[in-house]
Amino acid sequence: MTTNKYDSIYQELAKKIDQGIVKAEDILPSENELSLQYETSRETVRKALNLLAQNGYIQKIRGKGSVVLNVEKMRFPVSGLVSFKELSKTLGRRTCTKVHEFGLIHPDPYLCKQLKAEPDDEIWRIIRSREINGEHVILDKDYIYRKCVPMLTQEICENSIYEYIEDELGMKIGFAQKEFVVEACTDEDEKYLDRNGFDHIVVVRNFVFLEDATLFQYTESRHRLDKFRFVDFARRGR
Amino acid sequence: MTTNKYDSIYQELAKKIDQGIVKAEDILPSENELSLQYETSRETVRKALNLLAQNGYIQKIRGKGSVVLNVEKMRFPVSGLVSFKELSKTLGRRTCTKVHEFGLIHPDPYLCKQLKAEPDDEIWRIIRSREINGEHVILDKDYIYRKCVPMLTQEICENSIYEYIEDELGMKIGFAQKEFVVEACTDEDEKYLDRNGFDHIVVVRNFVFLEDATLFQYTESRHRLDKFRFVDFARRGR
DNA sequence: GAGTGGTCTAGACCACTGG
DNA sequence: CAGTGGTCTAGACCACTCG
Structure with a gap:
């Protein structure tokens, strides 16, 4: 193997x-x-x-x-660097991805800070919603350096960006840092998600680095409160 | 050292x-x-x-x-097996722990399932709230096998249970599994926390195992939405 | 080509659990 | 006590990066 x-x-x-x-x-x-x-x-x-x-x-x-270890639950593969496509496989539910916005931009000041980018860098911007059992419950906002990924199409985004990057481009993900917080819903959440009355949303900010330690992607993943679940397995002193 | x-x-x-x-x-x-x-x-x-x-x-x-790595944020020691006492040290804010309920119980069916316990096992039950900057924003419900920790006092719970278990008893924590979800507030949350209008709460369910793989503690840590933050560092294939 | 980290080996001694 | 995993060594060859 x-x-x-x-x-x-x-x-x-x-x-x-x-x-x-x-x-x-x-x-x-x-x-x-x-x-x-x-x-x-x-x-x-x-x-x-x-x-x-x-x-x-x-x-x-x-x-x-x-x-x-007795670990039906223990090894729930949600922890770490799992993509939505891998995730939905495990969930085994009807899932579907819809690309709402797709294109190249120059970063605004907020994005410059997050991506440590310069104002004239080219950045891919992808807004997608994830449908699970017929409801739009996750909004993903991806920002990717064009200098890391020269080409990208709407079709790739409908499938899996990671699969394309790792399998097609042969790039290797090294590590990532995630942050979880809860924030008030924005107009964008309102526009693309089935809010179902919730006025707050779980925000997962994800910074993804390649094996050579270059930051290549910043993702904001916004989950409806009732559909969010995260499992973490930790060892002392890992 | x-x-x-x-x-x-x-x-x-x-x-x-x-x-x-x-x-x-x-x-x-x-x-x-x-x-x-x-x-x-x-x-x-x-x-x-x-x-x-x-x-x-x-x-x-x-x-x-x-x-x-450039990691002021990267190594935020919230990921993994960190106790509230260690956490508050890093946060550097005014924190305080209040013990509301403390005693030995026999587990109800729910707890039997969570702890894989028998109905006649003895279990320590500790309900504490955590105050940060004058507000009660975290409610901790701890359940610990008495057969693992024979003695426990209210004073120990006001300080740090982990410190007592590791330093005084010389037991070693092996690993833990955490689950994060958002749920509706309960009467208990209402009673012990400053809800500040939020009707949902972040629930962290934590199963802690010793080095010899015995489950010895189940903790439910309930965080007010606006005060919750979790940072995770992950490597490919860990 | 010189230097780097990644893999692998065949030993050694230790600390710990069990019967 | 024999057997387990934990630490440590002094080598070896490889794949990779960079000048």
Whole structure:
């Protein structure tokens, strides 16, 4: 699959846990045993196990072993860098994306600050609403550096921008910083969303960086109160 | 400080970045150089650098080096397993905790489900409100297994339960799972909080596990909409 | 080409849990 | 006590960036 030995071990074990071949409370084979099974060194096995631990699959307990966690909910893939398309797959609901505005702009002062951009930079601006079970409950406002993504079409935006960037352009997302707050609804929310009487909205501000640490996108994702849910898995000192 | 070599290297470098001795965009000494400086192996240095990367201090770029991230905001220590006491330290505002209810109970059906407890288990129940700048804006409802924490006093709850558990009892928190949603205010919110007209509230449900993977606490933290903020730093594939 | 980080190895010693 | 995971070492080869 992948070219990494530790990553393929991780994938394989994760799959076994996902499929219930190994169950919660079970104890994985010891690191020594696994290094024999996979014909690799113990350190390589440990990298795979650490990945499993970081992703909430197991808890390593000294002197005992690696316990599989009972995690139907635990590994809800909403945390971290998940795109709407991946998300809707997990939700398994009828979802649909509508592109309302699409084009190139020069950033206003607010956007200059958010994107650390210059006033004459070219920025893609995309306004989309997300429909879940027939209701428009999420408004996404995306701003992307043109110097990072030279071309973009309305069709790509209707599908998945991330898929295009990662699969087509071969760029790699490095990390992201999200901020969650609740704010009063704006006229824009009013215009594009089914407000359903709510006068506040959950705002997720997302700064996305590439592997070489350049900021390439700022997104404001506005969720209707009753449709917002976020799950986070955290380890001490991660 | 700590007994770990890689952890003390991590602490030292993190401190240098926090204090601005190394600035954003700077490149750290290479892994080979650091292993000479600290008289250790390269793998040990790499563990320290990976910790820095996971915590948003640096981005490692192959062929170039470890770039220090510009992260006044990036490392906002709200993500993950942070207690209110640690939080208020960072916020630097006038904060105060008031204990409204405190005692031992047997769990009702809802709590049995959340804590995976039996009806005759003994559970500590603590209801506290958090005051920030003179307003009660957070309501914390804590439920803790007595079999994990045999003794607890009102004084401890006024200070910090985590501090007591970790420092006094020497127990170690392993991991936690949080869920964020927005719900309608309850009578309890009404009773203990300064609602300020808001009829909805941000609810953070938190399941805390010890190092040996036992669930020992369930907390419901209810934040007034306008005072809620959450920051998350995420890396691809964590 | 020299230097960087990414992967991998085959050892070693330690601290901890269990019977 | 034997077995577990946690730390650490001193090498090796690779893919990548930059001048």
